[in-house]
Amino acid sequence: MNTYNLKKLCAVSVASIMCVSALAFSGCNNKQPETSQTPDEPVPTTTAVSTSDEPTAQNYLESIGIDTATLGITPNIIHDSNPVGFQLDMPKDGDTIAVVHTSYGDIKMRLFPEQAPKAVTNFVNLAKAGKYNNSLFSKVTKDFMINGGYCGTSSYGDVFEDEFCDKLFNIRGAVAMSNTGADTNESAFFINQKTPEAYKNEGGWEHLASQWDTIKTQLANYKDSNLLSAFIEKNGTNCYDTDSVPDSVKKLYEENGGNAYLDGAYNAVDRGYTVFAQVIDGMDVVDKIASAKVDKDGIPVKNIVIKSVEITQYKEEPTTQAGSTSAESVTQPTTVG
Numbered sequence: 285m286n287t288y289n290l291k292k293l294c295a296v297s298v299a300s301i302m303c304v305s306a307l308a309f310s311g312c313n314n315k316q317p318e319t320s321q322t323p324d325e326p327v328p329t330t331t332a333v334s335t336s337d338e339p340t341a342q343n344y345l346e347s348i349g350i351d352t353a354t355l356g357i358t359p360n361i362i363h364d365s366n367p368v369g370f371q372l373d374m375p376k377d378g379d380t381i382a383v384v385h386t387s388y389g390d391i392k393m394r395l396f397p398e399q400a401p402k403a404v405t406n407f408v409n410l411a412k413a414g415k416y417n418n419s420l421f422s423k424v425t426k427d428f429m430i431n432g433g434y435c436g437t438s439s440y441g442d443v444f445e446d447e448f449c450d451k452l453f454n455i456r457g458a459v460a461m462s463n464t465g466a467d468t469n470e471s472a473f474f475i476n477q478k479t480p481e482a483y484k485n486e487g488g489w490e491h492l493a494s495q496w497d498t499i500k501t502q503l504a505n506y507k508d509s510n511l512l513s514a515f516i517e518k519n520g521t522n523c524y525d526t527d528s529v530p531d532s533v534k535k536l537y538e539e540n541g542g543n544a545y546l547d548g549a550y551n552a553v554d555r556g557y558t559v560f561a562q563v564i565d566g567m568d569v570v571d572k573i574a575s576a577k578v579d580k581d582g583i584p585v586k587n588i589v590i591k592s593v594e595i596t597q598y599k600e601e602p603t604t605q606a607g608s609t610s611a612e613s614v615t616q617p618t619t620v621g
Contacts (some may be wrong), residue, residue: 409439448548455542520555
């Protein structure tokens with residue numbers, strides 16, 4: 285193995301492991317036994333279709349002679365017909381949204397039931413059952429993410445699989461499921477907080493592309509080795525195949541910031557985090573939480589409480605004022621159920 289590449293790989297791996305470990309379930313102080321619930325039926329899919337027919341980043345392994353089936357790599361990629369960036373659109377009148385009431389203020393989220401049906405159904409069920417009440421944002425990292433909401437197992441009574449939509453990204457404000465590995469989603473979630481400035485300061489897309497160049501060389505070296513599975517286990521999130529990512533996605537991250545390497549749809553070894561919502565109001569609250577004083581492990585010194593999660597309907601009402609030349613939209617949540 286080339287000494288330079290090995291040193292570079294180690295540096296990349298250590299940095300990424302430190303960041304990604306923050307997304308594993310952090311035990312809150314209020315863990316309680318959970319009871320299994322019967323999930324509500326998700327909204328029928330109309331634009332998102334799960335299929336293996338379209339090209340994905342996982343094709344890279346096959347191209348270098350690695351049998352993904354023997355590694356247990358069976359990606360659930362959801363190919364969506366929406367354009368890149370649609371997740372930043374405001375909800376339509378009557379769409380279901382969530383309002384996370386925290387000790388720092390409210391955070392409103394648009395949900396994506398068509399693109400991540402199981403994750404959204406789980407989140408909504410747990411919220412309606414009050415499971416998130418008084419849970420914590422248990423780990424926060426400025427210019428990265430805020431992680432919390434752990435309240436035991438999922439509403440399905442067990443872990444559930446990842447849902448990687450090729451049009452949902454871990455941009456700033458995106459809400460994704462925390463996990464401890466492939467298909468280990470339960471209740472915890474995180475909100476991406478990295479700003480465009482922080483993204484650029486880390487090297488932006490050039491840094492990600494350089495990281496992939498190093499990683500894919502190692503994958504090729506390991507393809508006939510028993511160490512491959514262990515390598516993927518340690519470096520899975522680093523296997524973000526920048527060669528397969530459209531220019532429109534690169535631009536999206538340049539303009540909005542975020543953590544591109546967490547996107548499972550463009551990961552060569554089926555590792556990543558399921559995006560299921562996008563903050564539409566309250567990023568100032570997210571930034572405030574991310575700036576809270578923490579200990580050496582990123583745990584807030586003072587509890588940051590999720591008081592409750594309210595599932596509501598988005599209602600847009602145009603209002604006009606005297607002398608105004610345009611109408612402004614006002615969001616008025618209406619409690620569902």
